Amino acid sequence: MENIAAKLLWTFLGLLIVLNWGMLKTSIVRKIVARVGGRYGIRWYQPWINLIKLYGTRGQLSHGVMFYLGPVFRIAGGVGLFLFMPLIFGDPRWSNFAFAGDLILLLYFKFFGMLGMALGAGEGGHPYSAIGVSRGLSQYTTVEIPFTLGIIALAVQYDTLSLTEMVAAQQGGIANWTIVTNPIASAALLFSMLGIFMHAPFDLVKAPNEIPIGPPTEYHGSYLGVLRTNAAIMHITEAVLFMNLLFGGANNWIELIIKTFLIYFITVFIGVVFPRFRIEQSVRFFLGVPLILGILAIILIM
């Protein structure tokens, strides 16, 4: 019983850290982008203010049960992903609930939030929501192919599907990181990472101006707050996933923070350089070079 309580406590702590780091990361990234553009940029604490404001919205509207549950599904997906993700290597306190399932579980659990969110947005009844979902799902299907190919390549390389064991195998210096030992699979994974984070050029799903921010068009107030909370957690968690897969995991929080930031920054960097893809363009893109890289990765391990 104590064990469980302690576990819960540590996990909650981890969640808080990740959440706040996610918020901070957002403002840092925005700031960097602003500075590149010659602006001052948002204040570093702006995300928290926004969050407080959203949770403090007075009147809320609901289109129905599924609309209400959509954000819950979404954040359950995000937090769940966090829960099944080992954070710090070698420290059982920060390995969360990773003992309940392996990489495959993570792979599939991502969809939990997506589907719930899509349904919630669907009940909102706004046509733009549906368009956004349609685009999101369409893009996601192809993003996942290089991702899966890469994961399989890694699973074969390390002969395990357990993330913890994969990290364990990468210990001992940069030379042991997957990005060095298996650059092709890593390239495939990094390509798909661009799609997973949905930054430009793959941000048509949100398309802020033509289909007002896509699926969550109708969401406001606390709903939006929940979604933003989730986004903060999700981004870090996904970055942690790639960190664990490719960059040797983290031995402590500092390492984790630095690595996740750098990983996330890859997508930001690419995003500010490239314009946006149309949906069929991005679908075709992921079936091009990333797919070939993925297949190459597979062929190399066969």
Added chain:
Amino acid sequence: MSEETKHNNQPENTEESNKFPKEHLQKRTVYSPDGEKIEIDPLQDYYLQDRPERRDPRYRVVEKFLNWARSESLWILGFGTGCGSIELPPLTTPRFDAFRFGIAMRPTPRQSNVFIISGYMSIKTLKRAIRSYEQMPDPKYVVALGSCTINGGMYFDSYNTINRLDKYMPVDVYIAGCMPRPEALIAGFNKLKQRIKEGRAEGANEYVQRFDEYKANQKQIIKDWNMPDYNW
């Protein structure tokens, strides 16, 4: 559509609907898959008819904290009605960089809390503006931009332009000028922040309180009123 349905779709014999027929808002009869007759009154069936509800502030300290947060996170719904719409985009440029004040643009009323009426407002646009305003969640603030919103400005005698915005919705801040420059806008936002922090920016509740009055004003000028009284 069957012959009978068409027949039943003839407008009702009210003065209003005859004047401004809008087919999809008229009552119609359809038949369920089982052949059951269903009377559809789109206004009743598809729109919530409730009056708006007053939403009181919370406890003092909490509300103060929240007001601070709201004031530092102003999400704009830009309603580019007149020439003022050209003055909004510069806010995001490096020269003015409104982001640093917590000001951001949002594309949908649901996620915004500041409504900017940027200039003269024709009667036709007013309807849309009212709808958008009512769809924003509480608390919400209105910033009126330019002289036209104050007294009609150069359109003071136009047959299709309103003269005073606050006859139709509660305005928090007026920014005078024709047109006011972005600096003036930022000044106006600062004024708004101040108002919010002081807890005086309860426009939404005021709108609720004087709902009938506002509606009467709105309906007086908008002839083809074909929406529910309050757009949720």
Added chain:
Amino acid sequence: MIKKLTFLALIAGFGYMLWTGLAKYNAAESLNRISSYYAQDGLEEVGAANLVTAVVVTYRGLDTLGEVSILFLTASILGFFLVSGKGPKIPLQDSSEILKTASKLLEPIILLFGIYVFINGHLTPGGGFQGGAILASALILAYLANPKEGINKSIFRITESISGVVFILIGILGIVLAGGFLDNRIIPVGSIGDLISAGIIPIIYIFVGMKVGAELTSIVTNLKHSPKNNVE
């Protein structure tokens, strides 16, 4: 042209086929087993001087029954088919005086000859079929001479039926009294060459003759009479 050539090739092919068979043919020097049996023992067994008759009526009696049936069948088919047809009615013309006169003269002689041929069928060349055909020719002659004179068909029909039934009954008697169906030895064979000999053969031939005569006549009259009285 090509079509014709193809046909020619076909016929040539058929000719070749026949030739491959006939080329193997060698005229036999002696009777084969079966015909020698007929030639040797047939005389005693059947008692008909005309061996062909013995074969036709007794040994291969079933064939004969079949051929009688075929004529009967043809007559029946014509009976229900042609009489019911539609089409232009061909006007009947009177026959020439020569034909009328000659027919009156010839008819009895022909009839008599026909009867002679089938009564002597087991002794001399001839028999029921030949006799019947001669009978029919007389009747047809009479008919041609007086085409407008109606012919009483029921006489032919009843003749046909009676002869047929008797033929069958004789056949069955063969089972009862002698060796098998159509066995001619239900009455004594008698001595070869006598008029009354060869068992029941002469009697069968009488009926066959009558039957064939009647059938052929009715076939021809049916062919001729076609457009008249429709069935029902």
Added chain:
Amino acid sequence: MVTPIYIIAIALGIAFSLGFFSKGSKGIASSLFYLALTALTAIAGQWLIAFLTGDQSTVEVFTSGFKPPFSISLQMGFEEAVLLSMINIAGLLGAVYLFDQFKKYGAHLMITYLLLIMGLDVIVMTRDLFNLFVFLEIASIAMAGMALITNEGKSVQAGFKYLTATAIISAFFLIGIIFAYNFGDSLYINELLMSEGILKAGMVVSFLIIMPLILELKPFPANGWGLDMYQATHPAVGALLSGASVTASAYVLYKLAPLGGEIGYQVIAILGLITFLGSNLAGLKQSHTRRMLGYSSIAQTGLVMIVIGLQPMLGEMTLWIAFSILITNFLAKSGLFWLAGIINKDELKSWGILRKHPILLFLFVMFVIALSGLPPFPAFFGKWELIMALANSGNAWWIGLILLGSLIEAVYLFRWVGYGIKDKSFDFSINCSTYKTIPIYIMGAGLIAFVGYYLNHYFGDVVWYFIPLAFAALMFILDFLPAKLKNIIAIIGMGGYAYYMYDHFLGVDNLRFFFALIFIVGGILTLIPGFTKSGKRLGFYPAALLMFSGLGMLISATDLLQFFIAWEIMTIGSYLLIIRGKNSIKHAFSYMLFSLGGAFTMLAGFAFAQSGNPGIGLEVLSNMNYLPGLAAALIAIGFMTKTASLGLHIWLPGAHAEAESDVSPMVSAILLKAGVFGIILLFIGIGAEAATNHPLTYTLGWLGALTALIGNLGAAFQEDAKRLLAWSSIGQLGYILFAFSIMTHLGWLAGLTYTANHAAFKAILFLGIGGVVFRTKTHNMYEMGGLIKKMPLTFITVLFAIITLAGIPPLSGFAGKWLFYNAVIMKEWYLQGTIVFFAGIIAFLYSFRILYAVFLGHLKDKHRKIKEAPIWYLIPQFLLMGFIMLFSMQPELILRPFGDMISAYFPTDALTWDNGTALTSLGYWNGFRVGVIIFILFGILFGWLFLTSRKVKKIKSFNIVYAGEAPERPETTHMAHNLFAGYNKALGFLVAPGITNIWKWIDESTHDLGDFIRRIYTGNAQTYLVHIVAYTVIVFMLINFSI
């Protein structure tokens, strides 16, 4: 014993005496006439009974008191007795059917008719060559005469063609007889067959004897004259031609075939094959009922010719096979021709009128099924034996061609059945006089009796096996009861069956028990929605139980024959079920064609498999000697048509989507598993060791992966909810096929998990959507929307099913995915595995689509008062949902027995359990913990949102932000049509109907070929004569120069 000579005596005697009663006394005439026919039948029947019961030996009857060869003799043996009975019964019943015609035409027609029957009788009995000629002439003249009953231009032309053709054929025969007598010195057939002279005389003699007999059987293409007879004459004449005349002629050919020796047999068989294929092809485009029946009759004759020709190979089975085919053709064709007479319209479509006469419709369908050679009708057993024998003697080509011909025949026959069952475009009524229907009933009863006889013959010792079939038959009889009562009876019956399965297979063969569970318990669950139907629901229960009994019998089958019969019964039942849908006529047709095609390939595969084995038990699959690779592939293709694998899938969407609401789950969730079961049996047969690197499993793996991809992609682009689910079934079956092809412990475990899951969630989905369709009366998703508010319970079940389908944790779908990845990686099938994964993600597209477009979005005007789906739809859904929840939370409970089942074949313990955690060498997964974590998490976060959101106001459908405007109508606001437009733009080309087009091309070119072929039937009597001469000459030349 009455000597058969009396057949002649009575027939002729009465015929002659009928002349007395020309006009006046019709009553006596017709009583005499019917008496005569009855007497003939009685004589034949008495001999038949004597042969059947006692040890009566073959009797030779001499005429005129002399022994053959000096006089003509008749023979009465068992074969003759059987055939005589058939001919005379056909004659008697035909005469009853023609009652009105006899009344009209009187004695003359009676004479013709009587002589026809007598002629056919003697043809069968006679042992004298020339006598045979005489009576052949009698029969053909009488037949030409019978053509004249319908006294109109067409039938006269047909009669003339028939007469000239048979005359010329007889002329050839006569030449043959002369030659035979000249060279063989005898006319006695028994002597001629052993005569050395004929052999010496060369081929032409026997050729001229056999060829006319073949020509009498109307071989393709020299048969235009026969076809015209079928088309233009009175249907009863067609029945006689097809039933009696063919029977007699075929027997004559059988009698005289030994004359030709080895080559003769070969020629007969080849000509028969040409006839079988050509005639069926030519029949494809036919729209005139009786002409089409004619093509079919001729094709059947061709089949009989094949059997006769293959006699040296078939040995003692020849007669049995030929009889099986002949008796079926005889009973069914007679019945069909008579039915055609009752309907009295030329077009195939006019058979829709039978909908008004259920009994006739039943008989019609039964006749056609019997004709197509499907079990349990005699023709099937004939074909089975034929094909087994062919395989045993190593004649793969023959098997292929015969099955191809059968398939082509099925095409036009089942198209016709479709019209009969479904077409509503008739605008006339029919008059079913008793004297016209009684013969049909008798033929139907005869057919059923023969089914009984054959089943008893083949399965006398395993009668229990057919108990479910008997139950289905019982439902045919009970069809007059109200639907609800029948539903109860059906469920009780199925319950009993389930208990039987439980009793026999649990613990003995758990794999079979598992499938029995899916088939039978699934069946019970899908029967429950039937309670919503009122009225009688004619035809539903017999068909459904036919299908379920077929499924059940599949499980308990112990040999190939039983298995195949069960398979076909299941196919027939499901066809009858599917065709009940509103617009399903086309789709049911293509379902049937693919099923039959699959069944035929499977049959060929079975034949190869059993070749060289001592028995036909299922164990032969593990000991294939003859063409083992091909056999396995053919069997697999057979099963894959049922699982709708890529290339063979095009029938599925239409068939499943257009079926009735409660039929779709039956066929989709349950029926498809039959194919899976078959594939498992095949794999078990091939054996774990042999299959690990078997090219077949490798190919099937790829095929499964591609099927999954294309199926799911296809589903994403559908607008029709049920079609979407149907496409999804294709994809899911692709997964299953793939998983089993992996051929490892884990792969099979994944396969079984998929199978169980798919059965559960697809049933829920089809029932849920079925309930929606039941209420909304439309399939189009864009016409639905917003139904969550009206049908919340359905939404919940569908949501659960979708989550399971998508494999999202924590529901049980994930179990399958997890096992699957472990298996794929261990098997090193990475690329295939990735494709399947891709397919799995595409599943999200349609999962979302069906949930969104149907339940979310905007409620349509006309659905505002719609009710929740009927309770009978919901009950099974919630039961199945319970199963899914159990599986999700306690996967060990279900996966462990699966593992034990598989251990018999793959004895590795690749999956171990540690306190609820599943462990493989690669990964781990604890379903219970994941479930608990997610549910608790969900609860906490829900609470969080609840706390932070204040005063939630429920708003209505159009209270959405719309850029300051307001939506106009729900139809224009519900964004559902072409939802994945962008995706379609990018990847839509993958599901462009390429395969459909290929099949369409095959279909069209086959039809065009058929159309081209039938152009030789110019309708000109002379052309037909040319055909006959040319046929004779060409065949002669070919033989002559090839010797």
Added chain:
Amino acid sequence: MMALEHITLIIGSSLILLGLWGLITQKNLIKIVISFTLVDAGIHILMISLGYLKNRTAPIVDGTIDNAVEQIVDPIPQAMVLTAIVIGLGITALMLSFVIRLAKDKNSLNVSNFKDLKW
């Protein structure tokens, strides 16, 4: 040296071929029937000639013949011909009646005009 039987054989065969030629080329219905009778006749001649034995007499036993086996020709073909002739007669009659009926229908004797049934 061409013997009698050879001559008859040739005549018979030629008649058969001639008849067949007529059957497949002549358009007139009556001529087709006539061609059929030609074939028939040819076959009959063929039958008789195949049953012929050199220098023998008809199979009728009267006083002039003492050893029938040595002196008569084969009676069986003759009996068969008798039957065949009658059968041919029946068929011919029936054919002619069909022709009459057909001619009445379309007022034509051209065989190509009777193609109401095809395909």
